[in-house]
Amino acid sequence: MATVLVASNRGPVSYVLGEDGSLDARRGGGGLVSGLSSVSSQDTLWVCAALGEGDREAVRRGTGEPGVRMLDIDPEVYADAYDGIANSVLWFLHHHLYDIPREPVFDAEFRRRWDSYRTYNRAFAGALAAEAAEGAAVLVQDYHLALVPGLLRELRPDLRIAHFTHTPWASPPYLRMLPDGVREELLWGMLGADELGFHTREWASAFLGCADFATASGTASPGSPGGDGRRRVTHRRRTGPERTTRIGAYPLGVDGEELRRLAHRREVDERLARLQEEVGGRRTIVRVDRTELSKNILRGLRAYRELLVVHPEWRDRVVHLASAYPSRQDLDAYRTYTAAVTELADEINAEFGTADWQPVLVSVEDDFTRSLAAYRLADVALVNPVRDGMNLVAKEIPVVSELGCALVLSREAGAHAELGEDALTVNPFDVSETAEALHTALSMSSTERADRTKRLAVAATSLPPQRWFLDQLEALRG
Ligand code: G6P
Numbered sequence: 001m002a003t004v005l006v007a008s009n010r011g012p013v014s015y016v017l018g019e020d021g022s023l024d025a026r027r028g029g030g031g032l033v034s035g036l037s038s039v040s041s042q043d044t045l046w047v048c049a050a051l052g053e054g055d056r057e058a059v060r061r062g063t064g065e066p067g068v069r070m071l072d073i074d075p076e077v078y079a080d081a082y083d084g085i086a087n088s089v090l091w092f093l094h095h096h097l098y099d100i101p102r103e104p105v106f107d108a109e110f111r112r113r114w115d116s117y118r119t120y121n122r123a124f125a126g127a128l129a130a131e132a133a134e135g136a137a138v139l140v141q142d143y144h145l146a147l148v149p150g151l152l153r154e155l156r157p158d159l160r161i162a163h164f165t166h167t168p169w170a171s172p173p174y175l176r177m178l179p180d181g182v183r184e185e186l187l188w189g190m191l192g193a194d195e196l197g198f199h200t201r202e203w204a205s206a207f208l209g210c211a212d213f214a215t216a217s218g219t220a221s222p223g224s225p226g227g228d229g230r231r232r233v234t235h236r237r238r239t240g241p242e243r244t245t246r247i248g249a250y251p252l253g254v255d256g257e258e259l260r261r262l263a264h265r266r267e268v269d270e271r272l273a274r275l276q277e278e279v280g281g282r283r284t285i286v287r288v289d290r291t292e293l294s295k296n297i298l299r300g301l302r303a304y305r306e307l308l309v310v311h312p313e314w315r316d317r318v319v320h321l322a323s324a325y326p327s328r329q330d331l332d333a334y335r336t337y338t339a340a341v342t343e344l345a346d347e348i349n350a351e352f353g354t355a356d357w358q359p360v361l362v363s364v365e366d367d368f369t370r371s372l373a374a375y376r377l378a379d380v381a382l383v384n385p386v387r388d389g390m391n392l393v394a395k396e397i398p399v400v401s402e403l404g405c406a407l408v409l410s411r412e413a414g415a416h417a418e419l420g421e422d423a424l425t426v427n428p429f430d431v432s433e434t435a436e437a438l439h440t441a442l443s444m445s446s447t448e449r450a451d452r453t454k455r456l457a458v459a460a461t462s463l464p465p466q467r468w469f470l471d472q473l474e475a476l477r478g
Pocket residue numbers: 009010142165166167327328389
Protein backbone atom coordinates (compact mmCIF):
# COMPACT_ATOMS: atom_id res chain seq x y z
CA MET A 1 0.00 0.00 0.00
CA ALA A 2 1.28 3.47 -0.86
CA THR A 3 1.61 6.35 1.58
CA VAL A 4 2.05 9.07 -1.07
CA LEU A 5 -0.09 8.88 -4.19
CA VAL A 6 -0.23 11.15 -7.20
CA ALA A 7 -3.10 11.07 -9.68
CA SER A 8 -3.02 12.75 -13.07
CA ASN A 9 -4.51 12.14 -16.47
CA ARG A 10 -1.14 11.96 -18.25
CA GLY A 11 1.33 9.79 -16.41
CA PRO A 12 5.13 9.81 -16.18
CA VAL A 13 5.54 7.07 -18.76
CA SER A 14 3.94 6.08 -22.05
CA TYR A 15 4.26 2.96 -24.18
CA VAL A 16 4.70 2.64 -27.92
CA LEU A 17 3.58 -0.62 -29.48
CA GLY A 18 6.05 -1.80 -32.14
CA GLU A 19 5.01 -3.69 -35.28
CA ASP A 20 6.68 -6.80 -33.87
CA GLY A 21 4.50 -6.51 -30.77
CA SER A 22 7.26 -5.07 -28.58
CA LEU A 23 6.44 -2.36 -26.05
CA ASP A 24 8.79 0.57 -25.78
CA ALA A 25 8.51 2.67 -22.58
CA ARG A 26 9.13 6.43 -22.83
CA ARG A 27 9.62 8.41 -19.67
CA GLY A 28 8.29 11.95 -19.60
CA GLY A 29 9.70 15.02 -17.87
CA GLY A 30 7.93 17.87 -16.18
CA GLY A 31 7.55 19.33 -12.74
CA LEU A 32 5.58 16.47 -11.21
CA VAL A 33 8.10 13.84 -12.25
CA SER A 34 10.99 15.66 -10.58
CA GLY A 35 8.76 16.66 -7.66
CA LEU A 36 7.78 13.11 -6.86
CA SER A 37 11.37 11.91 -7.23
CA SER A 38 12.15 13.83 -4.02
CA VAL A 39 10.06 11.32 -2.05
CA SER A 40 11.24 7.75 -1.41
CA SER A 41 9.93 5.72 -4.33
CA GLN A 42 9.10 2.64 -2.24
CA ASP A 43 5.99 4.18 -0.78
CA THR A 44 4.76 6.15 -3.77
CA LEU A 45 2.27 5.32 -6.45
CA TRP A 46 1.31 7.33 -9.52
CA VAL A 47 -2.17 6.62 -10.89
CA CYS A 48 -2.77 7.81 -14.47
CA ALA A 49 -4.87 6.99 -17.51
CA ALA A 50 -3.76 4.71 -20.33
CA LEU A 51 -3.72 7.18 -23.22
CA GLY A 52 -3.00 5.23 -26.37
CA GLU A 53 -2.97 1.69 -27.68
CA GLY A 54 0.56 1.11 -26.35
CA ASP A 55 -0.49 2.08 -22.83
CA ARG A 56 -3.59 -0.10 -23.02
CA GLU A 57 -1.53 -3.04 -24.19
CA ALA A 58 0.92 -2.53 -21.31
CA VAL A 59 -2.03 -2.66 -18.88
CA ARG A 60 -3.36 -5.84 -20.50
CA ARG A 61 0.06 -7.50 -20.29
CA GLY A 62 0.58 -6.27 -16.75
CA THR A 63 4.07 -5.09 -17.68
CA GLY A 64 3.84 -1.56 -16.31
CA GLU A 65 6.66 0.27 -14.57
CA PRO A 66 6.85 -0.15 -10.82
CA GLY A 67 5.24 2.72 -8.95
CA VAL A 68 2.84 3.51 -11.80
CA ARG A 69 -0.70 2.21 -12.18
CA MET A 70 -2.38 2.94 -15.49
CA LEU A 71 -6.14 2.81 -15.74
CA ASP A 72 -7.54 1.25 -18.89
CA ILE A 73 -10.71 3.29 -19.16
CA ASP A 74 -13.20 2.52 -21.93
CA PRO A 75 -11.90 4.53 -24.96
CA GLU A 76 -15.28 6.18 -25.62
CA VAL A 77 -15.72 7.22 -22.02
CA TYR A 78 -12.16 8.49 -22.06
CA ALA A 79 -12.64 10.53 -25.25
CA ASP A 80 -15.82 12.10 -23.87
CA ALA A 81 -14.12 12.98 -20.59
CA TYR A 82 -10.76 14.19 -21.95
CA ASP A 83 -11.69 15.83 -25.26
CA GLY A 84 -15.38 16.44 -24.65
CA ILE A 85 -15.25 17.89 -21.14
CA ALA A 86 -11.70 18.54 -19.88
CA ASN A 87 -10.33 20.13 -23.06
CA SER A 88 -13.50 21.52 -24.62
CA VAL A 89 -15.39 22.78 -21.57
CA LEU A 90 -13.22 23.08 -18.45
CA TRP A 91 -10.18 24.36 -20.34
CA PHE A 92 -12.37 26.95 -22.09
CA LEU A 93 -13.99 28.08 -18.85
CA HIS A 94 -10.76 28.40 -16.89
CA HIS A 95 -9.05 30.31 -19.72
CA HIS A 96 -12.11 32.44 -20.62
CA LEU A 97 -11.95 31.27 -24.22
CA TYR A 98 -15.53 31.05 -25.34
CA ASP A 99 -16.76 32.94 -28.38
CA ILE A 100 -19.86 33.90 -26.38
CA PRO A 101 -22.38 34.56 -29.20
CA ARG A 102 -21.96 30.91 -30.21
CA GLU A 103 -20.60 28.98 -27.26
CA PRO A 104 -20.97 27.28 -24.84
CA VAL A 105 -24.06 25.19 -25.51
CA PHE A 106 -25.03 22.90 -22.66
CA ASP A 107 -27.39 20.41 -24.26
CA ALA A 108 -28.15 16.69 -24.01
CA GLU A 109 -24.84 15.83 -25.69
CA PHE A 110 -22.98 17.84 -23.07
CA ARG A 111 -24.84 16.00 -20.30
CA ARG A 112 -23.93 12.64 -21.84
CA ARG A 113 -20.27 13.65 -21.88
CA TRP A 114 -20.46 14.95 -18.35
CA ASP A 115 -21.67 11.53 -17.32
CA SER A 116 -18.51 10.06 -18.89
CA TYR A 117 -16.38 12.63 -17.08
CA ARG A 118 -17.99 11.44 -13.86
CA THR A 119 -17.27 7.77 -14.75
CA TYR A 120 -13.66 8.59 -15.59
CA ASN A 121 -13.22 10.46 -12.27
CA ARG A 122 -14.83 7.51 -10.46
CA ALA A 123 -12.31 5.13 -11.98
CA PHE A 124 -9.50 7.22 -10.49
CA ALA A 125 -11.18 7.54 -7.10
CA GLY A 126 -11.74 3.76 -6.99
CA ALA A 127 -8.12 2.96 -7.88
CA LEU A 128 -6.75 5.45 -5.34
CA ALA A 129 -9.05 4.11 -2.63
CA ALA A 130 -7.83 0.58 -3.34
CA GLU A 131 -4.12 1.46 -3.31
CA ALA A 132 -3.78 3.98 -0.48
CA ALA A 133 -2.50 2.96 2.96
CA GLU A 134 -4.38 4.15 6.05
CA GLY A 135 -4.00 7.95 6.37
CA ALA A 136 -2.01 8.23 3.10
CA ALA A 137 -1.48 11.55 1.31
CA VAL A 138 -3.09 11.76 -2.12
CA LEU A 139 -2.14 14.59 -4.49
CA VAL A 140 -4.65 14.89 -7.33
CA GLN A 141 -3.72 16.98 -10.38
CA ASP A 142 -5.67 19.34 -12.53
CA TYR A 143 -9.04 19.96 -14.14
CA HIS A 144 -9.30 16.47 -15.59
CA LEU A 145 -9.76 15.10 -12.09
CA ALA A 146 -11.78 17.82 -10.37
CA LEU A 147 -14.38 15.37 -9.02
CA VAL A 148 -11.83 12.95 -7.55
CA PRO A 149 -11.33 14.60 -4.13
CA GLY A 150 -15.06 14.46 -3.30
CA LEU A 151 -15.52 10.93 -4.67
CA LEU A 152 -12.43 9.68 -2.89
CA ARG A 153 -13.41 11.22 0.42
CA GLU A 154 -16.68 9.28 0.33
CA LEU A 155 -14.76 6.04 -0.22
CA ARG A 156 -11.89 6.74 2.16
CA PRO A 157 -12.53 9.44 4.80
CA ASP A 158 -9.19 8.59 6.47
CA LEU A 159 -7.06 9.95 3.59
CA ARG A 160 -5.44 13.35 3.32
CA ILE A 161 -6.40 14.71 -0.04
CA ALA A 162 -4.90 17.61 -2.00
CA HIS A 163 -5.80 18.88 -5.43
CA PHE A 164 -3.61 21.17 -7.55
CA THR A 165 -4.95 23.16 -10.50
CA HIS A 166 -2.26 23.81 -13.13
CA THR A 167 -4.49 26.16 -15.14
CA PRO A 168 -6.11 29.40 -14.02
CA TRP A 169 -9.47 29.07 -12.31
CA ALA A 170 -12.53 30.56 -14.05
CA SER A 171 -13.85 33.84 -12.67
CA PRO A 172 -17.22 33.43 -10.90
CA PRO A 173 -19.40 34.81 -13.75
CA TYR A 174 -17.63 32.54 -16.21
CA LEU A 175 -18.15 29.44 -14.07
CA ARG A 176 -21.79 30.43 -13.64
CA MET A 177 -22.34 29.62 -17.31
CA LEU A 178 -22.29 25.92 -16.39
CA PRO A 179 -25.67 24.37 -15.59
CA ASP A 180 -26.22 24.87 -11.84
CA GLY A 181 -26.17 21.16 -10.97
CA VAL A 182 -22.93 20.59 -12.89
CA ARG A 183 -21.25 23.65 -11.39
CA GLU A 184 -22.12 22.53 -7.88
CA GLU A 185 -20.96 18.98 -8.58
CA LEU A 186 -17.64 20.38 -9.79
CA LEU A 187 -17.23 22.56 -6.71
CA TRP A 188 -18.24 19.78 -4.33
CA GLY A 189 -15.70 17.56 -6.06
CA MET A 190 -12.95 20.11 -5.39
CA LEU A 191 -14.13 20.81 -1.84
CA GLY A 192 -13.70 17.14 -1.03
CA ALA A 193 -9.99 18.02 -0.67
CA ASP A 194 -8.27 19.15 2.52
CA GLU A 195 -5.96 21.39 0.51
CA LEU A 196 -6.51 23.10 -2.82
CA GLY A 197 -3.44 24.46 -4.56
CA PHE A 198 -3.19 27.03 -7.36
CA HIS A 199 -0.19 28.66 -9.05
CA THR A 200 -1.09 32.18 -7.92
CA ARG A 201 -3.19 34.05 -5.40
CA GLU A 202 -5.28 35.37 -8.26
CA TRP A 203 -6.44 31.90 -9.30
CA ALA A 204 -6.98 30.96 -5.66
CA SER A 205 -9.16 34.07 -5.23
CA ALA A 206 -11.16 33.18 -8.33
CA PHE A 207 -11.88 29.79 -6.77
CA LEU A 208 -12.84 31.42 -3.47
CA GLY A 209 -15.25 33.67 -5.37
CA CYS A 210 -16.93 30.57 -6.85
CA ALA A 211 -17.01 28.65 -3.56
CA ASP A 212 -19.48 31.04 -1.98
CA PHE A 213 -23.00 29.70 -2.25
CA ALA A 214 -26.01 28.48 -0.34
CA THR A 215 -28.22 26.17 -2.40
CA ALA A 216 -30.28 23.06 -1.94
CA SER A 217 -27.08 20.99 -2.25
CA GLY A 218 -25.46 22.71 0.76
CA THR A 219 -23.50 25.81 1.70
CA ALA A 220 -19.93 26.96 1.18
CA SER A 221 -18.39 30.19 2.40
CA PRO A 222 -14.83 31.48 2.30
CA GLY A 223 -13.49 32.67 5.64
CA SER A 224 -10.69 35.03 6.53
CA PRO A 225 -7.09 33.78 6.32
CA GLY A 226 -5.83 31.52 9.11
CA GLY A 227 -2.60 32.06 11.10
CA ASP A 228 -0.60 30.61 8.20
CA GLY A 229 -2.02 33.24 5.83
CA ARG A 230 -3.95 30.65 3.84
CA ARG A 231 -7.63 31.11 3.13
CA ARG A 232 -10.24 28.56 4.13
CA VAL A 233 -13.62 27.56 2.84
CA THR A 234 -16.09 26.18 5.36
CA HIS A 235 -18.75 23.98 3.81
CA ARG A 236 -21.50 21.59 4.62
CA ARG A 237 -23.41 19.38 2.22
CA ARG A 238 -27.13 18.93 2.73
CA THR A 239 -26.45 15.77 4.67
CA GLY A 240 -23.03 15.59 6.23
CA PRO A 241 -20.72 17.27 8.71
CA GLU A 242 -19.21 20.74 8.41
CA ARG A 243 -15.74 20.60 6.88
CA THR A 244 -12.96 23.01 6.00
CA THR A 245 -10.76 23.16 2.91
CA ARG A 246 -7.56 25.24 2.91
CA ILE A 247 -6.66 27.17 -0.22
CA GLY A 248 -3.00 27.93 -1.01
CA ALA A 249 -0.83 29.40 -3.76
CA TYR A 250 2.20 27.31 -4.75
CA PRO A 251 3.92 28.90 -7.74
CA LEU A 252 5.92 26.31 -9.65
CA GLY A 253 9.41 27.31 -10.78
CA VAL A 254 12.12 25.65 -12.83
CA ASP A 255 15.13 23.54 -11.88
CA GLY A 256 17.81 25.90 -13.19
CA GLU A 257 20.74 23.49 -13.00
CA GLU A 258 18.95 20.70 -14.82
CA LEU A 259 17.65 23.07 -17.48
CA ARG A 260 21.12 24.50 -18.14
CA ARG A 261 22.51 20.97 -18.38
CA LEU A 262 19.87 20.01 -20.94
CA ALA A 263 20.44 23.19 -22.92
CA HIS A 264 24.16 22.52 -23.26
CA ARG A 265 24.07 19.01 -24.68
CA ARG A 266 25.87 18.51 -27.94
CA GLU A 267 22.67 18.08 -29.99
CA VAL A 268 21.50 21.49 -28.78
CA ASP A 269 24.88 23.04 -29.69
CA GLU A 270 24.48 21.63 -33.20
CA ARG A 271 20.92 22.87 -33.53
CA LEU A 272 22.02 26.28 -32.27
CA ALA A 273 24.70 26.50 -34.94
CA ARG A 274 22.08 25.75 -37.63
CA LEU A 275 19.65 28.29 -36.23
CA GLN A 276 22.40 30.92 -36.09
CA GLU A 277 23.02 30.35 -39.76
CA GLU A 278 19.33 30.84 -40.55
CA VAL A 279 19.14 33.98 -38.42
CA GLY A 280 22.27 35.37 -40.05
CA GLY A 281 23.45 37.61 -37.21
CA ARG A 282 20.09 39.39 -36.86
CA ARG A 283 18.30 40.00 -33.56
CA THR A 284 15.81 37.35 -32.43
CA ILE A 285 12.34 37.38 -30.92
CA VAL A 286 11.65 33.90 -29.57
CA ARG A 287 8.41 32.26 -28.54
CA VAL A 288 7.74 28.62 -27.66
CA ASP A 289 4.24 27.33 -26.96
CA ARG A 290 1.99 24.38 -27.35
CA THR A 291 -0.61 25.49 -29.88
CA GLU A 292 -3.27 25.99 -27.26
CA LEU A 293 -5.93 28.56 -27.92
CA SER A 294 -4.98 30.42 -24.76
CA LYS A 295 -1.39 31.09 -25.92
CA ASN A 296 -2.39 33.99 -28.17
CA ILE A 297 0.06 33.15 -30.93
CA LEU A 298 -2.05 34.92 -33.56
CA ARG A 299 -2.02 38.29 -31.77
CA GLY A 300 1.70 37.78 -31.15
CA LEU A 301 2.25 37.48 -34.91
CA ARG A 302 0.04 40.50 -35.53
CA ALA A 303 2.14 42.49 -33.07
CA TYR A 304 5.30 41.45 -34.90
CA ARG A 305 3.74 42.56 -38.18
CA GLU A 306 2.83 45.92 -36.63
CA LEU A 307 6.38 46.29 -35.36
CA LEU A 308 7.66 45.89 -38.92
CA VAL A 309 5.17 48.52 -40.14
CA VAL A 310 5.53 51.12 -37.37
CA HIS A 311 9.27 50.63 -36.90
CA PRO A 312 10.52 49.72 -40.38
CA GLU A 313 14.08 50.16 -39.11
CA TRP A 314 13.79 46.59 -37.79
CA ARG A 315 13.15 45.10 -41.23
CA ASP A 316 15.92 42.74 -42.17
CA ARG A 317 17.44 43.22 -38.69
CA VAL A 318 15.25 40.82 -36.73
CA VAL A 319 13.91 37.27 -37.05
CA HIS A 320 10.92 35.92 -35.14
CA LEU A 321 11.49 32.28 -34.13
CA ALA A 322 8.15 30.76 -33.23
CA SER A 323 7.83 27.17 -32.04
CA ALA A 324 4.25 25.98 -31.87
CA TYR A 325 4.10 22.39 -30.65
CA PRO A 326 1.04 20.49 -31.82
CA SER A 327 -1.43 19.97 -28.99
CA ARG A 328 -4.74 18.09 -28.76
CA GLN A 329 -5.03 17.69 -32.51
CA ASP A 330 -8.10 15.45 -32.13
CA LEU A 331 -10.07 18.63 -31.56
CA ASP A 332 -11.16 20.65 -34.54
CA ALA A 333 -10.67 24.01 -32.81
CA TYR A 334 -7.01 23.18 -32.07
CA ARG A 335 -6.31 22.00 -35.62
CA THR A 336 -7.88 25.12 -37.11
CA TYR A 337 -5.86 27.29 -34.75
CA THR A 338 -2.57 25.60 -35.69
CA ALA A 339 -3.38 26.08 -39.38
CA ALA A 340 -4.18 29.76 -38.78
CA VAL A 341 -0.79 30.27 -37.11
CA THR A 342 1.08 28.88 -40.11
CA GLU A 343 -1.09 30.86 -42.50
CA LEU A 344 -0.47 34.17 -40.75
CA ALA A 345 3.27 33.52 -40.55
CA ASP A 346 3.26 32.81 -44.31
CA GLU A 347 1.41 36.06 -44.93
CA ILE A 348 3.98 38.05 -42.95
CA ASN A 349 6.82 36.35 -44.80
CA ALA A 350 5.18 37.09 -48.15
CA GLU A 351 4.55 40.73 -47.19
CA PHE A 352 7.97 41.64 -45.80
CA GLY A 353 10.40 38.86 -46.74
CA THR A 354 13.25 39.48 -49.15
CA ALA A 355 15.59 37.23 -51.08
CA ASP A 356 17.78 36.75 -48.02
CA TRP A 357 15.52 37.58 -45.08
CA GLN A 358 12.64 35.44 -43.84
CA PRO A 359 10.96 37.48 -41.08
CA VAL A 360 9.26 34.55 -39.28
CA LEU A 361 10.60 31.04 -38.87
CA VAL A 362 7.78 28.83 -37.61
CA SER A 363 8.20 25.28 -36.40
CA VAL A 364 5.11 23.21 -35.69
CA GLU A 365 7.09 20.16 -34.59
CA ASP A 366 7.39 18.95 -31.03
CA ASP A 367 11.12 19.68 -31.02
CA PHE A 368 12.53 20.40 -27.58
CA THR A 369 16.11 20.54 -28.90
CA ARG A 370 15.21 23.36 -31.28
CA SER A 371 13.36 25.17 -28.49
CA LEU A 372 16.37 25.01 -26.18
CA ALA A 373 18.62 26.26 -28.98
CA ALA A 374 16.16 29.12 -29.58
CA TYR A 375 16.15 29.92 -25.84
CA ARG A 376 19.92 30.28 -25.92
CA LEU A 377 19.73 32.59 -28.91
CA ALA A 378 16.86 34.75 -27.63
CA ASP A 379 17.34 38.52 -27.53
CA VAL A 380 13.65 38.96 -26.80
CA ALA A 381 11.22 36.39 -25.40
CA LEU A 382 7.55 36.88 -26.25
CA VAL A 383 5.09 35.26 -23.83
CA ASN A 384 1.63 36.79 -24.34
CA PRO A 385 -1.10 34.29 -23.31
CA VAL A 386 -4.63 35.60 -22.88
CA ARG A 387 -4.73 33.72 -19.57
CA ASP A 388 -2.33 31.11 -18.28
CA GLY A 389 -1.96 29.16 -15.03
CA MET A 390 1.79 29.81 -14.79
CA ASN A 391 3.70 29.59 -18.11
CA LEU A 392 7.04 27.94 -17.54
CA VAL A 393 8.49 29.14 -20.84
CA ALA A 394 8.59 32.66 -19.34
CA LYS A 395 10.74 31.22 -16.58
CA GLU A 396 12.89 28.95 -18.74
CA ILE A 397 14.10 31.45 -21.37
CA PRO A 398 15.83 33.86 -18.94
CA VAL A 399 17.60 30.91 -17.28
CA VAL A 400 19.04 29.66 -20.57
CA SER A 401 19.48 32.74 -22.80
CA GLU A 402 23.19 33.38 -23.34
CA LEU A 403 23.42 37.14 -23.69
CA GLY A 404 20.35 37.97 -21.64
CA CYS A 405 16.90 38.43 -23.10
CA ALA A 406 14.24 41.05 -22.61
CA LEU A 407 10.98 39.38 -21.59
CA VAL A 408 7.72 40.71 -23.07
CA LEU A 409 5.16 39.17 -20.74
CA SER A 410 1.38 39.14 -20.59
CA ARG A 411 -0.05 40.45 -17.37
CA GLU A 412 -2.53 37.55 -17.54
CA ALA A 413 0.13 34.83 -17.18
CA GLY A 414 0.53 33.38 -13.69
CA ALA A 415 4.29 33.92 -14.03
CA HIS A 416 3.67 37.66 -14.13
CA ALA A 417 3.12 37.70 -10.37
CA GLU A 418 6.78 36.76 -9.88
CA LEU A 419 8.45 38.14 -13.01
CA GLY A 420 6.44 41.30 -13.66
CA GLU A 421 8.99 43.70 -12.18
CA ASP A 422 11.75 42.80 -14.62
CA ALA A 423 9.58 42.06 -17.62
CA LEU A 424 7.95 44.41 -20.14
CA THR A 425 4.30 43.93 -19.26
CA VAL A 426 1.61 43.81 -21.94
CA ASN A 427 -2.14 43.51 -22.14
CA PRO A 428 -2.37 40.42 -24.38
CA PHE A 429 -5.31 41.83 -26.36
CA ASP A 430 -3.50 45.07 -27.19
CA VAL A 431 -1.54 44.31 -30.33
CA SER A 432 -0.16 47.85 -30.67
CA GLU A 433 1.09 47.86 -27.09
CA THR A 434 2.73 44.48 -27.69
CA ALA A 435 4.38 45.80 -30.88
CA GLU A 436 5.75 48.78 -28.91
CA ALA A 437 7.00 46.45 -26.15
CA LEU A 438 8.83 44.40 -28.78
CA HIS A 439 10.43 47.60 -30.04
CA THR A 440 11.46 48.62 -26.50
CA ALA A 441 12.79 45.12 -25.85
CA LEU A 442 14.86 45.11 -29.04
CA SER A 443 16.19 48.58 -28.24
CA MET A 444 17.16 47.84 -24.63
CA SER A 445 20.85 48.29 -23.79
CA SER A 446 22.76 45.07 -23.33
CA THR A 447 23.64 45.97 -19.71
CA GLU A 448 20.02 46.55 -18.76
CA ARG A 449 18.98 43.37 -20.51
CA ALA A 450 21.63 41.32 -18.75
CA ASP A 451 20.73 42.82 -15.35
CA ARG A 452 17.04 42.14 -15.78
CA THR A 453 17.72 38.62 -17.04
CA LYS A 454 19.80 37.83 -13.95
CA ARG A 455 16.96 38.88 -11.67
CA LEU A 456 14.40 37.04 -13.79
CA ALA A 457 16.46 33.85 -13.60
CA VAL A 458 16.69 34.11 -9.80
CA ALA A 459 12.93 34.55 -9.49
CA ALA A 460 12.29 31.74 -11.99
CA THR A 461 14.35 29.19 -10.09
CA SER A 462 13.39 30.10 -6.52
CA LEU A 463 10.71 27.40 -6.22
CA PRO A 464 11.95 24.39 -8.20
CA PRO A 465 9.63 21.38 -8.67
CA GLN A 466 11.03 19.41 -5.72
CA ARG A 467 10.36 22.31 -3.33
CA TRP A 468 6.95 22.95 -4.88
CA PHE A 469 5.96 19.32 -4.36
CA LEU A 470 7.37 18.95 -0.84
CA ASP A 471 5.73 22.21 0.32
CA GLN A 472 2.35 20.82 -0.68
CA LEU A 473 3.03 17.45 0.88
CA GLU A 474 4.09 19.10 4.14
CA ALA A 475 1.04 21.35 4.16
CA LEU A 476 -1.16 18.31 3.59
CA ARG A 477 0.43 16.30 6.34
CA GLY A 478 0.80 19.37 8.59
C1 G6P B 1 -1.02 22.21 -20.07
C2 G6P B 1 -1.58 22.73 -18.80
C3 G6P B 1 -1.71 21.66 -17.75
C4 G6P B 1 -2.35 20.41 -18.32
C5 G6P B 1 -1.69 19.96 -19.56
C6 G6P B 1 -2.40 18.78 -20.16
O1 G6P B 1 0.32 21.97 -19.94
O2 G6P B 1 -0.83 23.80 -18.30
O3 G6P B 1 -2.52 22.21 -16.77
O4 G6P B 1 -2.38 19.37 -17.39
O5 G6P B 1 -1.69 21.02 -20.46
O6 G6P B 1 -1.93 18.54 -21.42
P1 G6P B 1 -2.37 17.32 -22.30
O7 G6P B 1 -1.46 17.32 -23.46
O8 G6P B 1 -2.20 16.11 -21.42
O9 G6P B 1 -3.79 17.55 -22.67
